[in-house]
Amino acid sequence: MSRRALFLDRDGVINIDHGYVVRRDAFDFVDGIFELVAQARARGYLVIVVTNQAGIGRGYYTEADFHALMEWVGEQFDARGGHIDKVYFCPDHPEHGVGEYRRVSEFRKPAPGMLLAARDDFDIDMKASLFVGDNLTDMQAGAAAGVGTNLLLTPEGSCDFAETIPSLQAALSFLR
Template sequence: MHKAVFLDRDGVINEDHAYVHQPQDFHFIAGVFSACQQLQALGYKLVVVTNQSGIGRGYYDEAQFQQLTEWMKAQFAAHQIEIAGVYFCPHHPKNAQVQYRQDCDCRKPFPGMLLQAAKELELDLANSVMVGDKASDMEAALAAGVPQRFLVRSGQALSNDCAATATAVVESLADVPARLVV
């Protein structure tokens, strides 16, 4: 069993410009590569878990998402960082095209993506970490049994409810390696 750091994408890895789906609109947040190198050196597998309702809403399709994902993974690989897996949820319970309009267990705050990754990648959730920028990220990690949950500010104002499920609030992913309990 491996320990992992689960990373939300928009707002943690890249600036959240809403429905980012093309490389020219994907801007890495400062310190992401260095932080991921440190996390990897500490023995964590890096796993992206991201809600992508833009697919369900018809703003872009799964093929475009996969192309961007491959490009993103190549940027990490150029920094000697391996992304062990990328899990996404294209669904939305109300605001989606018919084939994507559903309540599912993969859309955060539900833990489905984390549980699927744990099963497929042989991850030890009890020794893993979540880094996200929304309450739904923290709630999904809590429901999956992930004990360390870092809420990054990403330039957003955070409500007390949002911070309540986090074990720590940090400015960005760059702050996480130094704050880990290993």
């Protein structure tokens, strides 16, 4: 039986995007994220993070640094009534990647690879799922993967691929 998922971008949705955040002391949670994840879990959604992490590819920090931070992030959600089921990340960058990370990847948004991997790993009903992102590339990836509701977190502007929402609190109304 397929399950629904709440897909979340990381930088700009879970945390304030200060640019290549990898340290706990620089990780500021976006207002409303804990409530959104807790409500999604209470309504039976899986919670999946899908995030481009070019900072790894650029050599700013390592995959181990990223995993350590995300383990701590997961603990913060668990302590507040939410849970992240899995984090998918793409460290590659086609122009600015260093060494093995300098490549085109089907997992780097706007490509849908991370979302499709989650679909296959968890038997997710993409049409019944939601994706909250803060970038056009997030919305393009969601649309390409067949996500039923794509929400662009932005105080202004419109997007051909998504509903726009001014805050994470507004995303609560899309959980069924």
